[in-house]
Amino acid sequence: xxxxxxxxxxRAYIDSGSIDSAEACVNRLLIEGTEDPYIYTDxxxxxxxxxxxxxxxxxxxxxxxxxKDNIIALSNLSSLLRQLGKIEEAEKYxxxxxxxxxxxxxxxxxLANILRAKGKLDEAEIYYKxxxxxxPKHCNAFLNLGILLKExxxxxxxxxNMSRSIQICPDLEEGYxxxxxxxxxxxxxxxxxxxxNNFLVIKNICSNSYKKIAEVCMEIGEFEISxxxxxxxxxxxxxxxENYITLGSIMRIKCINTSAIRSLVKGLELxxxxxxxxxxxxxxxxxxxxxxxxxxxxIAANNEIQKIDIKxxxxxxxxxxxxxxxxxxxxxxxxxxxxxxxxxxxYRINNSQEMDCLRHMDIFNLxxxxxxxxxxxxxxxxxxxxxxxxIKLYFIFNTLELDNDNTRKCMVEKRxxxxxxxxxxxxxKSFDDAKxxxxxxxxxIRLKIDNKIExxxxxxxxxxxMKYPDYKYVSLNGEKKMSYRKEWKVIEDIYDNNKIKxxxxxxxxxLKVFSLFDFLIIRNWIGYAQEIGDKASARITDExxxxxxxxxAIDLGEYVDNNI
Numbered sequence: 001x002x003x004x005x006x007x008x009x010x011r012a013y014i015d016s017g018s019i020d021s022a023e024a025c026v027n028r029l030l031i032e033g034t035e036d037p038y039i040y041t042d043x044x045x046x047x048x049x050x051x052x053x054x055x056x057x058x059x060x061x062x063x064x065x066x067x068k069d070n071i072i073a074l075s076n077l078s079s080l081l082r083q084l085g086k087i088e089e090a091e092k093y094x095x096x097x098x099x100x101x102x103x104x105x106x107x108x109x110x111l112a113n114i115l116r117a118k119g120k121l122d123e124a125e126i127y128y129k130x131x132x133x134x135x136p137k138h139c140n141a142f143l144n145l146g147i148l149l150k151e152x153x154x155x156x157x158x159x160x161n162m163s164r165s166i167q168i169c170p171d172l173e174e175g176y177x178x179x180x181x182x183x184x185x186x187x188x189x190x191x192x193x194x195x196x197n198n199f200l201v202i203k204n205i206c207s208n209s210y211k212k213i214a215e216v217c218m219e220i221g222e223f224e225i226s227x228x229x230x231x232x233x234x235x236x237x238x239x240x241x242e243n244y245i246t247l248g249s250i251m252r253i254k255c256i257n258t259s260a261i262r263s264l265v266k267g268l269e270l271x272x273x274x275x276x277x278x279x280x281x282x283x284x285x286x287x288x289x290x291x292x293x294x295x296x297x298x299i300a301a302n303n304e305i306q307k308i309d310i311k312x313x314x315x316x317x318x319x320x321x322x323x324x325x326x327x328x329x330x331x332x333x334x335x336x337x338x339x340x341x342x343x344x345x346x347y348r349i350n351n352s353q354e355m356d357c358l359r360h361m362d363i364f365n366l367x368x369x370x371x372x373x374x375x376x377x378x379x380x381x382x383x384x385x386x387x388x389x390x391i392k393l394y395f396i397f398n399t400l401e402l403d404n405d406n407t408r409k410c411m412v413e414k415r416x417x418x419x420x421x422x423x424x425x426x427x428x429k430s431f432d433d434a435k436x437x438x439x440x441x442x443x444x445i446r447l448k449i450d451n452k453i454e455x456x457x458x459x460x461x462x463x464x465x466m467k468y469p470d471y472k473y474v475s476l477n478g479e480k481k482m483s484y485r486k487e488w489k490v491i492e493d494i495y496d497n498n499k500i501k502x503x504x505x506x507x508x509x510x511l512k513v514f515s516l517f518d519f520l521i522i523r524n525w526i527g528y529a530q531e532i533g534d535k536a537s538a539r540i541t542d543e544x545x546x547x548x549x550x551x552x553a554i555d556l557g558e559y560v561d562n563n564i
Contacts, residue, residue: 003029003034006025006028006034007034007036007039009025010022010025010029010039013025014043014045014046017046019046019047019050019052022043022046035066036066037063037064037066037067037070037073038063040060041060041063041072041076043059044056044060044063044073047059048060048076048079048080053083053084056080057081060076061077064077071097071101071107072106074093074094074107075097077093078092078094078097078114079113082117087114087117091114094107094110094111094114098111104134105131105132105134105138105141106138106140108127108130108131108134108141109128109131109140109144112124112127112128112131112145113144115127116144121148121151125145125148125149128144128145129145132145137168139164139166139172142161142162142164142165143161143165143174143178146158146162146164146178146182147162147178150178150182150185155182155185155186158182159179159183159186162175162178165179166179166198170202171202173199173205173206174209176195176196176198176199176202176209176213177212179195180195180212180216181216183195184216184219187366192220196213196216196217196222196225200225200228200229206236207234207236207237207240207243210229210233210243211230211233211240211246213225213229214226214227214228214229214233214246214247214250215246217229218249218250218253223250223254227247227250227251230243231247233247239270240270241267241270241274242267242271244263244264244266244267244270244277245263245268245274245276245277245280247263248260248262248263248264248277248280248281248284251263252280252284252287257284257287257288258288261281261284261285261288261294262294264277264280264281265294268281268296275340278298278339279341279343281296281298281299282302282515282517282520285299285302285515285516285517286510286511286515287510287511297335298335298337298516301331301335302515304334304335305331306511306514306515308514310324310398310399310514315447315448316392316395316448316449318388318539318540321388321391322539322541324514325540325541328514328516329519329541340520341517341521342524343517344411344414344521344525345409345410346394346410346518346522347407347510348408348409348512349407349510350405350406350407350509350510356373359371360461361461361463362495363491363492363495364464364467366495367495368467369488369492370460370468370471370484370488372484372488372492374461375460375483375484376429376430377427377429378457378458378460379425379426379427379428379457379458379459379460380425380438380455380456380457381423381458382423382424382425382441382445382453382454383420383421383422383423383453384424384449384453385450385453386529386534387525387526387528387529387534387537387540389453389536390410390424390525391522391525392448393410393424393449394410394424394522396445396449397409398512400441400444403433404428404433405509406426406428406433407427408425408426409424410423410424410425411423411424411425412525412528418463418466421528421532422525424455426441431474431478434457435457435478437455438455438456438457441455442455457474458472458474459471459473524545526540530546531546
């Protein structure tokens, strides 16, 4: 086969994206010593597109060695070097390209990318605009200018430029992904869905783009599209653990828990160091018993911890807590579970009591108003005096039977400006229900924890009372100081009609068992206790578990329990 014929064959492979066949041809050309710089430039571009950056760098440099003024290779090499973090070398090559051709739009776009990476945003913006002036159809310059403007908080301008990028290049998948992320941030639900629908008709979408769109759809509540994109990401790249973790997260929200667990386990088989995937799996195990035939160390450790009996009809002693803790720790060590979490709250969820708190807090954060539903929200709150009492309360909450099986949680307080350190909260949708819970809970607390601790009825979220102090006040007969303001209804309607609503399909009821996920959080509670100087933590373990930063240190004194 002659050299020219081999070059044409190589270019055909490059055009079809057949990277292995193209590489075999290029290797033959190298052996034969061909001096056609453009075939190397084209092959380097294919390697670059496929993410084989180190090999692409070598081939670009080979092309430049054959033709010093190879402006395409110079400009593309500068872009690749920036991706590799070789910023100074990238700038050197792009300046060579600009010196050769001061009207080469792509070189100015690459220079702008480099300046942006160096934090020189004003200069970067100037050069993006110069690239666009030289080439009004330079879709990547429009896209990257949009990304820069988003970083600078100029969201409307960012949207305009990103939209322009995909108008020029309807197959620019990065344009769709970035525009979708921007619109989600702008809470423009309608336009987000339109962009996603247009994205889905593109051909040859890469795995990472599918995954990113799946994550956006999951956040905005478009679960069917989300699962479709996650499955496509796996089909496109079945070796990437992130794709399985994303699908598992979506399946969990959709309540397809067996599929969720299988997908998460597969992701962890591909990447045994994926800590967030491990935590999602642990959280799933709080909601469903896994199939017996699924083998995984997290599932094995969780199964052993779930068998630990935490029920107690008498007072809960420190000795008992220490024994439970030690047994759970042995299960963790046995199965080599070293994952740490930053979670500080243990929930027991009842779907019929679901209060759509994500929506309500989002409205409060956006508009500084308290949603109407929150005026019928009550909480029965207990403030244990130390970490041992908090763990006792967790055991009580885990099996506490209530008429409405109310959602409840135990937690350590990390919010700045909110009083208290340890808290147990049971949520209710009526004052009468809260009153009944309060009476029942106080009798149990006196028996099993301390007759000096008692629960109290309070109103909604603490954040609301920080903005509107009268909100928190409720009398013994349920009278309130603050009522819902009618003018706020219009704002809520605008939010619901025009903005993205973070919607979650109903999840399974929480299992009322001691779990690995709960145990990790209890270890965080002990670390928090160590941070604030709560000496009661030493009665459970002598491990150094300081992990949660406490708002301030306190001295609770030496805790003494006569029930040991």
